[in-house]
Amino acid sequence: MMSNREKVLLSLFLVFMIIPVYAYAGSLSDDAQMCLGCHSGKDVTKQLENKEVLSLFINGDAFANSVHNATGCGGCHTDISMDNHPQPKKIKSKKDYSASNSNSCSMCHMEDQLKKKQMHGYLISRTKNISCAECHGAHYITSLAKWKTGLTEMQYCLSCHKYDISMTHGSGETMSLQVNEAAMKGSAHGSLSCGACHMDFSKSDHPVRTFKSKKEYTANAIKVCTLCHREEELRKSPAHSTSISKASCTDCHGFHTVKGIKAQKATAQDTQYCLSCHKSKLSMTMKNGESLSVYVDEAEHKKSVHGKLSCTQCHATFSKTAHPARSFSSKRDYSLSSLSEVCKKCHADAFTKYEAGVHYSLMKSGNSKAPSCAECHGGAHSVAKTDTSTGMKSCNKCHSDMNSSYEASVHNKARQAGKANAPVCSSCHNAHDVQMTGMTTQIKDGCLKCHSNAGELHAKWLWNPPIPSSTFAATHFDVVSCAACHATGATRVISLIPHECSTRKPLMQEDLAALLNTDVEGLMGKMDINGDKSLDASEIWDLYVTLWKKDTRSTFLGKMDVSSGAEAHRIGSKSEAIRACEKCHQTGADYFKNVSLVVAGSDGKRAVYEAKSDVLNSIYTILPASKFYALGGTSIKLFDILFVVALIGGIAVPIGHISLRVITSPLRSLRKMGKGGKK
Amino acid sequence: MKLIYLHPLAIRIWHWVNAGGFIILILTGAQIRFGNYMSLFSFETAVNIHSWLGFILLANYFIWVIYYLVTFKIKIYIPPLHHPIEYAKKALNQAKFYGWGIMVGDKNPHHSTPDNKFNPMQQISYLMIMVLLIPAQIVTGLFLWDPNLFGPIVNLIGGVQIASLVHVLLWIFFSAFIIVHFYLATLGHTPMAHIIAMFSGYEEEHEEHGHEHEEHGHEHGGGHGH
Numbered sequence: 094m095m096s097n098r099e100k101v102l103l104s105l106f107l108v109f110m111i112i113p114v115y116a117y118a119g120s121l122s123d124d125a126q127m128c129l130g131c132h133s134g135k136d137v138t139k140q141l142e143n144k145e146v147l148s149l150f151i152n153g154d155a156f157a158n159s160v161h162n163a164t165g166c167g168g169c170h171t172d173i174s175m176d177n178h179p180q181p182k183k184i185k186s187k188k189d190y191s192a193s194n195s196n197s198c199s200m201c202h203m204e205d206q207l208k209k210k211q212m213h214g215y216l217i218s219r220t221k222n223i224s225c226a227e228c229h230g231a232h233y234i235t236s237l238a239k240w241k242t243g244l245t246e247m248q249y250c251l252s253c254h255k256y257d258i259s260m261t262h263g264s265g266e267t268m269s270l271q272v273n274e275a276a277m278k279g280s281a282h283g284s285l286s287c288g289a290c291h292m293d294f295s296k297s298d299h300p301v302r303t304f305k306s307k308k309e310y311t312a313n314a315i316k317v318c319t320l321c322h323r324e325e326e327l328r329k330s331p332a333h334s335t336s337i338s339k340a341s342c343t344d345c346h347g348f349h350t351v352k353g354i355k356a357q358k359a360t361a362q363d364t365q366y367c368l369s370c371h372k373s374k375l376s377m378t379m380k381n382g383e384s385l386s387v388y389v390d391e392a393e394h395k396k397s398v399h400g401k402l403s404c405t406q407c408h409a410t411f412s413k414t415a416h417p418a419r420s421f422s423s424k425r426d427y428s429l430s431s432l433s434e435v436c437k438k439c440h441a442d443a444f445t446k447y448e449a450g451v452h453y454s455l456m457k458s459g460n461s462k463a464p465s466c467a468e469c470h471g472g473a474h475s476v477a478k479t480d481t482s483t484g485m486k487s488c489n490k491c492h493s494d495m496n497s498s499y500e501a502s503v504h505n506k507a508r509q510a511g512k513a514n515a516p517v518c519s520s521c522h523n524a525h526d527v528q529m530t531g532m533t534t535q536i537k538d539g540c541l542k543c544h545s546n547a548g549e550l551h552a553k554w555l556w557n558p559p560i561p562s563s564t565f566a567a568t569h570f571d572v573v574s575c576a577a578c579h580a581t582g583a584t585r586v587i588s589l590i591p592h593e594c595s596t597r598k599p600l601m602q603e604d605l606a607a608l609l610n611t612d613v614e615g616l617m618g619k620m621d622i623n624g625d626k627s628l629d630a631s632e633i634w635d636l637y638v639t640l641w642k643k644d645t646r647s648t649f650l651g652k653m654d655v656s657s658g659a660e661a662h663r664i665g666s667k668s669e670a671i672r673a674c675e676k677c678h679q680t681g682a683d684y685f686k687n688v689s690l691v692v693a694g695s696d697g698k699r700a701v702y703e704a705k706s707d708v709l710n711s712i713y714t715i716l717p718a719s720k721f722y723a724l725g726g727t728s729i730k731l732f733d734i735l736f737v738v739a740l741i742g743g744i745a746v747p748i749g750h751i752s753l754r755v756i757t758s759p760l761r762s763l764r765k766m767g768k769g770g771k772k
Numbered sequence: 773m774k775l776i777y778l779h780p781l782a783i784r785i786w787h788w789v790n791a792g793g794f795i796i797l798i799l800t801g802a803q804i805r806f807g808n809y810m811s812l813f814s815f816e817t818a819v820n821i822h823s824w825l826g827f828i829l830l831a832n833y834f835i836w837v838i839y840y841l842v843t844f845k846i847k848i849y850i851p852p853l854h855h856p857i858e859y860a861k862k863a864l865n866q867a868k869f870y871g872w873g874i875m876v877g878d879k880n881p882h883h884s885t886p887d888n889k890f891n892p893m894q895q896i897s898y899l900m901i902m903v904l905l906i907p908a909q910i911v912t913g914l915f916l917w918d919p920n921l922f923g924p925i926v927n928l929i930g931g932v933q934i935a936s937l938v939h940v941l942l943w944i945f946f947s948a949f950i951i952v953h954f955y956l957a958t959l960g961h962t963p964m965a966h967i968i969a970m971f972s973g974y975e976e977e978h979e980e981h982g983h984e985h986e987e988h989g990h991e992h993g994g995g996h997g998h
Contacts, residue, residue, distance in 0.1 A: 557823040557917050564920035571920070648931070675815045679807045719931030724916070727933065728805060732940045736802075739944045743951035750870075750955065757875035764877040 120157050122165035127175060129153045143186045155233040169197040169231075188224075194231065195224035212299040216253070228253050241296050246286040247277075249296045264306040277349045281356075290317050290348075311341045318342045332370070332416035344373035358413050366413045367404040380422045393475040407435045407473065428465040429456060435473065436466045446525035451697040458696030462491060469524075484518040492518075498663040514543060529699060530574075530654075530661065540575045547575075554672075572721065574654040574661070577684075578672075581665035583655035585684040587726075588691040589633070589704065589718060594646040602694040608643045609636075613694065617702050620690070628690055628704040630711030637717035649690070649714075651721030653677070656687065678725035680733070685709060685726040775974040778884055784973055786835040791950075793829040797822060798947050805940075826913045833906060848889045849899045863892035874959070884975060901949075905942055912939035 121129070129151060131137060137149040156162060167174065184190045202225075208214030216223065234240075241249060254272045261267050277283060288295050291314075293302075304310040322342075327333045346352075346369075358366060371389040378384055394400055405412050421427040437444040447453050447466075455463030469487035470476045477483075489496060499505050508515035521539030522530070530536040541547055551566035577585055591600040602613050609619040620636050621628055633649070640647045655661050677684045688709060690702040708714050709727040721727065779787070803810055803818040813821065840846040852859050865881045873881075882891035890898060915922050915935035926932050960966040961976070969975040 558820050559824050559827050562918050562921060564923075565918045568918065568920040674819070675807060678804075678815065680805065681808065715933055715937055716930075719933040720927070722916075722919070722932040722936050724804065724936075725807070727936075729937070729940070732944065733805065735941075736805075736944045736947065739948035740951070743948035746952050747955035753875055760875060761877035 120162060121153065122162070124165045124167050124175075125153075125156065125162070128166045129156075131179075139184070141184045141186055141190070145187050147184065147187055147190065151232055158235065159233045160236055161232070161234055164201075169194065171197060171200075191226045191231075192224040195226050198225045211301045215301050216258070223256055223258065227256055244296070246288055246296055247274075250287040250294070262304050262306050262310065266307045268307050268310065272349050280350045281353045282349070282351055290314075292317060308341075311343055314348075315342045330416070331418040340370065340373055340375050344375065345370035361413070362403070363405045363413060364403045367408075367411070371404075379424055379427065380420060383424045385424050385427060389474050397471075397475045398478050399473060399476055407438065409434075409438070423459075425456065425459060425461060425463075428467070431473075432465050440466075443525045446523070450523070450525060450527040451529045452527055454695065454697035458694075460696055463697075464491070479524075481517045481519075484524065488518040492658070494659050495662045498659045498661075502662055502664045503666050504662075504664055516543060529693065529697060530658070536661075537570060537575050572650075572652055572723075574652070576655045576661040576664065577653045579665060579670045580655050580660050580663045581669050583660035583663065584687065585653060586656045586687040586689065587685055587709065588652045588654065588689055588701075589649040589708075589721070590652060590691050590693075591636075591640075591647050592650050594648055599693050600640075600645075600647060602692045602700050605692055608640060608645055613700075616692070616700070620702065626703065628702055628708065630705065630708040630713035633690065633704065633708055633717050634713035647717070648720050649718045651709075651718055651723075651727075653684065653723075675725075677723055680710070680725050680728045682726050685723070774977050776885065776977050777973055778886060778889060778975040779970055779973045780839070781973065782835055782839045784970060786832055786839070787970060789832045790829060790836075793825045793832065794946060794950055797825050797829070798943065798950065800825070801943050823917055826910070826917065830910050830914075833910060836902065848887065849895060849902065851892060851895045851899065859892055863896070866891045866893045870959075905945070908938055909942045909946070912936070912942070915939075 132149055132151040133153055135148075135150045139147045139149055141147055161168065204217065207217055235243075244252070251272060251274055254270055255274055256271060258270045259267050260270055282290070293300050304313070352360075357369065361369065368389060368391055371387055372391060373388065375387045376384045377387055389404075399407070410417055421430065432444065432447075452464050456465060464487070467473060467476075468490065469483065470479065504516045508517070516539075520542065521536060522528075523539070528535050544550075548563060548566060548570070551569070552561070552563040555566040555569060556562050557565055576583065591605065592598060593600055602616065606613050606616050606619075609616065611619045617626075618624075620632055622632050622635060623629070637647060637649070676682060686706045688704040688706060690704055692700045692702070694700060707730070709718065709721075710730045712729055712731050714727075715729065718727070799812060800818040800822040803812050804815065804822065807815055807818075812818070840849070862881070869878060869881055872878075880891075884890075912935040915926050915929075915932060916939060919926055919932045919935075926935055929935060957966045957970075958964070960969070965976060
């Protein structure tokens with residue numbers, strides 16, 4: 094008979110020994126029970142090399158219910174047995190640990206088998222960095238059917254899509270497939286199940302799809318949006334009406350994190366709100382079919398000098414509540430409109446100057462290469478602070494042919510030598526009110542900005558005795574460009590520019606064509622009567638007379654310049670400048686050999702009509718070019734002949750008279766004699 | 773024979789300065805214009821001389837103006853246009869003299885005196901020259917000397933090319949004129965008579981002039997100088 098004390102001890106022993114067995118439903122293997130002796134404690138942890146703390150706690154009940162209960166612990170943890178455990182084991186990170194342990198899965202789950210399920214196979218082969226355990230867990234895996242039953246659709250999907258998985262399109266673009274569960278739940282679509290939008294997918298179906306590009310994927314994906322958001326409703330908004338055909342819904346609204354538009358407007362600043370669409374590669378199509386990007390790179394914009402401006406400060410007609418639908422005939426049309434609407438608001442001075450310049454004229458005429466603000470300063474959203482290099486870079490886009498000559502000039506040499514006031518393009522040509530140098534001598538104002546004493550210096554030697562005068566040098570400045578004397582080795586040309594006397598402005602090509610009853614293309618044909626492709630003096634006279642008959646009093650002002658812009662930039666040193674008067678002031682001077690009639694077009698370009706080299710030496714051009722005179726260069730040939738004739742006549746008079754007197758001397762002698770006889 | 777004081781000192785100075793100046797201006801003008809064909813001077817020298825002389829002759833012109841205005845002798849240049857027929861006849865006679873009379877030994881129909889120095893043809897031509905052509909030459913010369921300085925007036929006449937046109941045409945005229953003028957100066961009673969008179973001021977008057985009704989003529993070219 095056991096004593097009461099013995100009975101209690103026996104009961105306790107039985108309880109102690111039997112309870113754990115009952116606790117694990119009696120199905121845990123011996124080694125599992127052994128392992129759980131320690132791993133059932135929730136405070137069993139291990140610090141990994143990356144300082145992560147790995148819990149080593151195993152819920153015995155849950156494990157007992159898992160499909161892997163039968164394999165026991167050693168079935169997977171093959172490297173651990175009671176003979177060698179516990180022993181220090183170095184583990185880098187949770188991910189690393191999970192990956193290495195997942196290798197054991199393939200002992201039972203053969204890869205071929207796993208790949209039978211298309212998506213599973215896809216994931217295994219394409220996403221090497223996800224271990225089995227990351228999706229399926231480790232110790233508590235139940236049968237797939239049972240697992241699915243216990244999950245909502247979103248939970249099921251997120252079991253994989255909470256991870257950083259991605260798919261690669263045919264174009265090579267990689268698209269993340271990760272879904273932020275919290276953000277998704279907080280979005281306007283938070284209450285929807287995944288399958289509400291991704292209708293092909295469900296807990297039981299996960300087709301494998303391939304797309305050429307992200308764009309193709311998106312185009313396919315957004316079809317579902319219109320199921321709830323009817324397109325005709327969406328188009329009522331002006332912003333939608335212009336962008337809906339250009340952008341996908343997700344470009345502007347996002348997808349898993351989409352917010353209600355009211356909430357978006359309430360929380361977003363103006364700029365953020367605008368960027369919600371314009372951060373996407375949106376574009377607008379012009380009436381002529383051109384496409385204009387309306388994408389804004391936020392980072393670039395913040396770095397630009399406009400970085401502190403909000404969108405609406407420039408785009409004043411737009412706001413969170415207003416997005417007018419606009420249409421433009423062309424990108425040029427848009428640029429012109431933007432210039433006057435946007436840039437002008439703050440840069441009125443520069444804009445007024447720009448309006449007076451040749452670039453604006455060219456742009457207005459539809460020249461697609463004519464620069465607006467952006468072409469020189471960069472796009473409005475990335476505009477950089479202007480300095481001397483701005484012009485050097487931007488002007489070169491169109492005027493690169495000037496480069497080599499500028500580089501050879503004294504100006505560039507000064508720049509290379511680091512002289513602060515060494516001129517760049519805008520120093521002479523101005524930045525905004527750039528004029529056509531071929532039509533005027535205004536460019537000299539550019540020269541005079543630095544060479545302000547040029548007038549005095551020239552007047553020191555360029556005057557006629559006996560009275561020193563500064564106006565004689567100025568006479569040259571009026572008609573001779575600086576480059577004509579200072580550009581090394583240049584070919585000099587004379588431009589005859591028809592001006593209207595009453596307005597003192599050049600006659601425009603279009604006006605001239607209208608006066609001659611032709612169009613711009615037919616102008617030369619009308620002027621060049623004999624059709625030899627070169628105007629002779631009588632043809633210039635005919636033009637002058639025709640204009641006169643049409644009540645247009647004109648005068649053809651002359652100007653001497655070099656033959657090309659490239660030559661004009663080849664400014665040499667002072668010692669290389671032309672100083673010999675005979676270069677121009679001699680009959681038949683080479684510098685007067687190249688003569689052209691030059692007419693400005695309303696597009697800012699100039700038309701050059703070649704003329705014969707001797708037109709300025711003809712009496713026909715005395716009246717048309719009566720205000721253009723150069724001693725020697727414009728000498729009238731006929732007067733030279735007249736001079737010789739006058740000299741011959743002057744000499745012939747005495748010779749003739751003396752001859753007559755000699756011949757008639759007998760008459761005088763007779764008369765004398767007769768008178769003498771009488772006497 | 774007696775001496776008539778025909779050319780006052782001021783006029784003689786003016787004349788010879790003018791004569792020398794004209795010749796050099798014509799030559800430098802030719803040099804400037806025909807630099808390709810002649811090289812009496814360099815271009816710059818020709819321009820410098822031309823400019824200097826232009827101003828000298830401008831000043832010289834005022835000697836003439838002031839002398840004739842102050843002394844009221846300007847009337848010797850004024851043709852008697854209030855007797856146009858009589859004046860025309862005299863002019864015709866003078867022309868006939870040079871064209872024929874001088875050949876056959878006719879006497880010069882004009883007899884120079886200080887108050888009636890010029891024959892009718894001289895009178896009209898010298899008046900034109902002194903009042904119109906020389907001022908025009910001076911003014912257009914000034915315009916070409918510094919077109920900007922006289923810009924507004926240059927524009928008024930149509931432009932600097934017009935100024936040049938006038939200047940060059942007058943240069944051509946004066947070039948021919950000065951040859952004929954010199955020849956006419958040799959048609960005194962001796963070839964040097966008028967030229968010497970233009971230096972001395974005194975024109976020799978032959979006795980025949982005092983006896984105009986006598987049939988003796990002489991080859992007198994009429995008052996040379998103006």
